[in-house]
Amino acid sequence: MTKSLAAVFREIGAPVSIERITLDPPETTEVLVRIAAVGLCRTDYHVMRGERRVAMRPMVLGHEAAGVVEQIGSAVSGIKPGDHVILTFIPACGKCHWCGKGLHHLCAEGARITQGPQLDGSYRRRDHEGHAVGAFCMIGAFAERAVVDQASVVVIDKDIPFDLASLVACGVPAGVGAARQRARVQPGDSVLVVGCGGDGMNVVQGARLCGAVQIIAADIVPAKLDWAREFGATHGVNAQGEALTRAVLELTGGIGVNHAFVCIDPPSTLLPAFRATAKGGNVVVTALTPDTVTEINIPPLELFVTQKAIMGAVYGFSSPRLQIPELLGLYRNGALKLRELITRRYRLDEINQGYADLEAGRNLRGVVLFDD
Ligand SMILES: [Zn+2]
Ligand SMILES: [Zn+2]
Numbered sequence: 001m002t003k004s005l006a007a008v009f010r011e012i013g014a015p016v017s018i019e020r021i022t023l024d025p026p027e028t029t030e031v032l033v034r035i036a037a038v039g040l041c042r043t044d045y046h047v048m049r050g051e052r053r054v055a056m057r058p059m060v061l062g063h064e065a066a067g068v069v070e071q072i073g074s075a076v077s078g079i080k081p082g083d084h085v086i087l088t089f090i091p092a093c094g095k096c097h098w099c100g101k102g103l104h105h106l107c108a109e110g111a112r113i114t115q116g117p118q119l120d121g122s123y124r125r126r127d128h129e130g131h132a133v134g135a136f137c138m139i140g141a142f143a144e145r146a147v148v149d150q151a152s153v154v155v156i157d158k159d160i161p162f163d164l165a166s167l168v169a170c171g172v173p174a175g176v177g178a179a180r181q182r183a184r185v186q187p188g189d190s191v192l193v194v195g196c197g198g199d200g201m202n203v204v205q206g207a208r209l210c211g212a213v214q215i216i217a218a219d220i221v222p223a224k225l226d227w228a229r230e231f232g233a234t235h236g237v238n239a240q241g242e243a244l245t246r247a248v249l250e251l252t253g254g255i256g257v258n259h260a261f262v263c264i265d266p267p268s269t270l271l272p273a274f275r276a277t278a279k280g281g282n283v284v285v286t287a288l289t290p291d292t293v294t295e296i297n298i299p300p301l302e303l304f305v306t307q308k309a310i311m312g313a314v315y316g317f318s319s320p321r322l323q324i325p326e327l328l329g330l331y332r333n334g335a336l337k338l339r340e341l342i343t344r345r346y347r348l349d350e351i352n353q354g355y356a357d358l359e360a361g362r363n364l365r366g367v368v369l370f371d372d
Pocket of ligand 1: 041042043063064170171
């Protein structure tokens with residue numbers, strides 16, 4: 001049994017509560033991980049605000065993490081104490097139809113990551129009153145330690161700093177993969193990225209890696225447009241709605257972009273992005289929509305005659321097991337920026353400030369760091 005300081009989600013719309021929870025030892029297929037760094041992703045914030053429902057409270061949020069394995073269960077293979085790891089927010093159960101095809105980002109168990117229990121359906125965390133505490137994404141990484149199934153673990157090389165590694169758990173593969181694996185951006189293509197936060201900025205650098213020649217960043221926070229240029233954007237547009245569509249059409253000679261990426265608030269950005277896309281082009285949605293919004297209107301005739309494709313991308317539409325080592329390799333070779341993504345570092349007890357900074361548009365990415 002281990003004690004672990006954790007940021008616990010108890011009440012919708014309230015700050016997460018910093019508490020010492022009890023962590024049971026890992027079961028046969030599980031590992032105990034000392035979390036070294038965890039990114040402040042917008043998804044956790046959607047949960048805190050009640051925009052995305054989770055099945056239980058209390059729950060430890062946090063799903064963009066890297067750390068060190070401290071203990072392993074008797075049936076764990078390929079992972080040993082001392083290994084540096086990235087935790088994946090969708091497990092790779094290895095048994096379902098999708099995992100059988102190597103498509104771990106589509107794993108059938110992914111449907112359960114907002115439920116709270118471990119992959120095996122039981123709990124490892126308890127609060128001071130003995131109540132079961134859930135783990136968001138089967139990880140619960142806003143904590144000093146986490147017990148997770150080996151299905152959620154990817155071992156990485158030890159030369160990668162933890163703060164940079166943590167970003168490769170979510171935002172980096174989500175964005176870079178959306179450009180490379182989902183839209184399959186080609187050299188010479190034009191791209192629009194709506195919303196230049198954690199995902200969007202990585203779509204920008206993914207598009208750059210693919211050889212896109214025109215990368216239009218759109219955001220209503222001017223600083224993010226400046227940052228986007230550092231990641232490879234060729235143009236910045238501070239507009240939304242019809243004004244956004246008009247600006248993009250103007251920049252593309254009235255044709256539209258080959259690929260548009262909707263990286264924030266699909267209810268308000270999908271249609272303007274769709275209309276800024278060239279005939280036959282792709283519109284990729286990488287962002288969550290609040291539970292209260294159940295449909296978005298795209299005129300069906302417009303979809304038909306313009307022959308565009310609208311597609312979703314979670315985890316960059318690629319197995320994190322394949323993508324994480326590849327992305328770390330690109331970082332090592334200087335092709336992928338990671339350090340530049342981090343705006344500010346926090347202690348765990350500053351996490352609510354971190355989310356206030358995210359909300360205010362001050363952060364590209366905030367990261368919580370833990371002492372050894
Ligand atoms: Zn995330
Ligand atoms: Zn699976």
